[in-house]
Amino acid sequence: MGGLRELTASFMVSGPCGVAGRDRLKYLTAQDEGVLRAVGAHQGALASRDLKARCADGLEHGAQTWAARKRELTALSSSRIAGAITKATHDQWALARRGQAAYIQKLAAGIKALRHRLSLPLGEKGTRWRERWEAERWFLAADGESGKRFGNETIRVTPDGEVSIKLPVPLAHLANARHGRYILASTAGFAHRGAEWADRIEANRAVAYRIHLDTERGRWYLTASWQRPVVQTARARGMIGVDTNADHFAAYRLDRHGNPIGGPRRFFYDLSGTAGHRDAQIRHALTRLINWAVRAGVAAIGIEDLDFTAEKTREKHGGRKRFRHLISGMPTGKLKARLVSMAAEHGLSVVAVDPAYTSMWGAQHWQRPLTTRHRKMSRHDAAGIAIGRRALGHPVRRRTAPPPHDRSDRAGHRTAQAGPGDRGREGTRPPTTDRPPGGPPPSGKRKRGTSASNTVRDAPSTHRWVQDSLMHTG
Known part of the structure; x- marks a missing residue:
C-alpha cells in the first residue's frame, strides 16, 4: 500500500453572526414626520461634515484625530451619536478606498447626470430622484448597547412597540417626552423574528436600529438588527x-x-x-x-x-x-x-x-x-x-493498543470500548485485524512490536476519555 x-x-x-428585521411605521402624524426629517437632516449634516474632515485627514488619520472629531460631534449631538457617526465615517472611507478605481471611472458620468437633474425645475421629471438622493444622506441610526434599557439608549423600542428617539441638543426643543426624547405616534412590531427581538430587549441586550424613508412608496421603515453568539x-x-x-x-x-x-x-x-x-x-x-x-x-x-x-x-x-x-x-x-x-x-x-x-x-x-x-x-x-x-476528536478505530507489560493484564486485549461496570467487559474478545469485512485473513502472526508504518492514523484525542460499551440495538 x-x-x-x-x-x-x-x-x-x-x-450567521447577525440577523435583522423590518417593520413599517404606520400612522405617523405630520409632526412625527417633521421631527424625523429634522433629526435625520441635522445628524446627516454632522455625518457629512465628519466625512469631509476624515477625507481631509487622508492617510494621516490616527487615533488622536479620530478622538478630536468625536469630541467636536459630541457637543452638537451626544457621545453615542458621535461614536456612531465617526464609526460610519471610518467604514465609508475604507469602502471608498477599496472602490476608488471603479469610482474614478464612473465619476465623469455621475457628475454630468447630477448637474442635469439639479438643473430641473421643481415638479419636473427627476425631482423624485432628488428626494431619494437627499433621503439616502440622512442619518437615523443608532448602535445598540447591552445593559441599557431595551438595548438601545438613542433609538428605543419598548416591548409594546413604542418608538422614541433621543434628540440631539440643537433639536431638543422638539421633544414631547422627558429627557429630550421624542415619541412617535406609530408603533413597531416585527413579524419576522419578533419573538427573538422581544427576548433581547426584555433582557436589555443590544439591538441596533435604523429608520429610513422609502421615497418611491412614501413609507417610513424601522430596521432592527443584532448579533448572534457563535x-x-x-x-x-x-x-x-x-x-x-x-x-x-x-x-x-x-x-x-x-x-x-x-x-x-x-x-x-x-x-x-x-x-x-x-x-x-x-x-x-x-x-x-x-x-x-x-x-x-x-x-x-x-x-x-x-x-x-x-x-x-x-x-x-x-x-x-x-x-x-x-x-x-x-x-x-x-x-x-x-x-x-x-x-x-x-x-x-x-x-x-x-x-x-x-x-x-x-x-x-x-x-x-x-x-x-x-x-x-x-x-x-x-x-x-x-x-x-x-x-x-476520537480515532475512527474501535480499539486502542494493549497496555505495556508493566500493567496487570500483560499486553492482553484491553480496549477503550467498555467502561467500568459494563457486563462482559472482562470476556474474551476476537483479535483485531486490519482487513475489511469479507477480505482475506492476514498472513502470519499478528505483530506486537513497533515497526514503521506508512498508514496515516487518526490523531488521538488530547483529553482522556473512556467509551461506553458498544450497543447492538435491533
Missing part, C-alpha cells in the same frame, strides 16, 4: 455524523464517547432536473436531518468538508475520485449555506472533517460489528460513524 496523505484538522463552520459544540450531548452521497445523506447518532446509538438513518434526495428542483430536494433533506438531530438532543452535526473553504483542488481531496466527482455535481454552495443557516436556527453547530478514508475505515471497523439480522449496514452508514467520531 502506498503512503496515505496527512489528514487535515476538523474545524467549526462559521454560522454556537459552540457541546460534546457531552453527542454528535450526528453525516456521509454525503449522490442521492442521500447517511447519518448516524453517536454519544459523547463516539459509540453509535440506535440504527442508521438515510435522508434521500433527487439531484436530477432543474436547478430549482435540486435546491428544493436538498432543502427538504436537510430539514428532515436537522429535525431528527433536534429530536435526538445532540448539539452538533459532523459532515465531510464539502468545500467549506475555497479550495477545490486534487490536493484538498486527494485521490478520492468518487468524492471529488460528487462535490463537482452537487449544488455545494447552496448545500453549505442552507446547512449552516438552518442548523444555527436550531442551535446546532456544524463541524467539517477531512473526508479522507472515512468510507474505507468505517467499513473496516464498524460495518461488520453493527450488522445484525434486523439491521443492515452499508459502507455509507459506517462512513457516517467514522465522520462523527472524527468530528468528536
